Amino acid sequence: MAVCVKDRNKRVLSQNDYCRELCGERVGETCETGCMELYAGDRTQQWKDWGSRVYKNACMHGGFFDVTLLCSTENIITFLQPLKDCYEMALAYYREKGLTKRETEVISLTIRGISNSEICKALSISRATLRTHLNNVYRKFRDLGEEPAFIPANRTAG
Numbered sequence: 001m002a003v004c005v006k007d008r009n010k011r012v013l014s015q016n017d018y019c020r021e022l023c024g025e026r027v028g029e030t031c032e033t034g035c036m037e038l039y040a041g042d043r044t045q046q047w048k049d050w051g052s053r054v055y056k057n058a059c060m061h062g063g064f065f066d067v068t069l070l071c072s073t074e075n076i077i078t079f080l081q082p083l084k085d086c087y088e089m090a091l092a093y094y095r096e097k098g099l100t101k102r103e104t105e106v107i108s109l110t111i112r113g114i115s116n117s118e119i120c121k122a123l124s125i126s127r128a129t130l131r132t133h134l135n136n137v138y139r140k141f142r143d144l145g146e147e148p149a150f151i152p153a154n155r156t157a158g
Helices: 017-023 035-041 084-095 101-110 114-121 127-144
Strands: 001-009 012-015 053-061 061-071 075-082
Touching: 001 017, 001 035, 017 035, 035 053, 035 075, 035 114, 084 101, 084 127, 101 114, 101 127, 114 127
Parallel strands: none
Antiparallel strands: 001 012, 001 075, 053 061, 061 075
């Protein structure tokens, strides 16, 4: 997990080794990229300089991360949890369930939080075809008496 502490002006006060590996040595510099882009673009928070914020499945630094920012009037503490291992576990789980190659491709994008329209574009398929693949996956899991454990809840609700 990458950890970074910044002051209220976004000047980096400290970084752990993994943070330095991702972002480079930034101590003493003002940071405006990566997690700070999420922070700057977040208009949903009532108090800009206070509280915690969680950004699931954020794409940055060439990978996907769950990002948590702890914000006070003095500091912004960032935790970047890489999701690569989680995705690999999820794909291994799905491969064991007898999915077709195309269903596995669809699921690999779905678990990363990619939107349906982006999946259609990436795989050059129609929305109807995507819907068919997803319905087949859900049916296979229902037949096994299981829930598709790694698919985001908003994809399986209703």
